[in-house]
Amino acid sequence: MPQNLNKTTIDFFEMVYAVVRLIPRGRVTSYGAVANSIGTKGTSRMVGWAMNTAHAVRPKVPAQRVVNRNGMLTGKHHFGTATAMEELLKKDGVEVKNDVVVDFLKRFWDPSKELVL
């Protein structure tokens, strides 16, 4: 993870936002992966919780690129409309079918893994 992300100096939410914003267009990741990338392994739930307030943060956090480990859009309900999250993902070039990201494994983007460069 970026050296700027120090949980001693930066809040947990800020770290989550930073990682999520680094997700490339057309790729997705999971809450657990984000949590792991920022050091706090077992905070996958809080990652989702952070996404809840992400909409109020500038610049907007692409929370639609973060799904659960199955690639399911569990947080779509928090996007205002029922199809908002799918639409955003579709704009990113990510196909969504039945609330699940198609080819999730191929589109999966591991922050801690691909961020190291």
Place this chain on the structure above:
DNA sequence: GCATTGACGAAGG
């Protein structure tokens, strides 16, 4: 300051 909760995840039955 204790109890509940949550956009999760892994393990067990």
Place this chain on the structure above:
DNA sequence: CCCTTCGCCAATG
């Protein structure tokens, strides 16, 4: 293989 339970940890009441 589906469903339940448990663990995780920070925020919230």
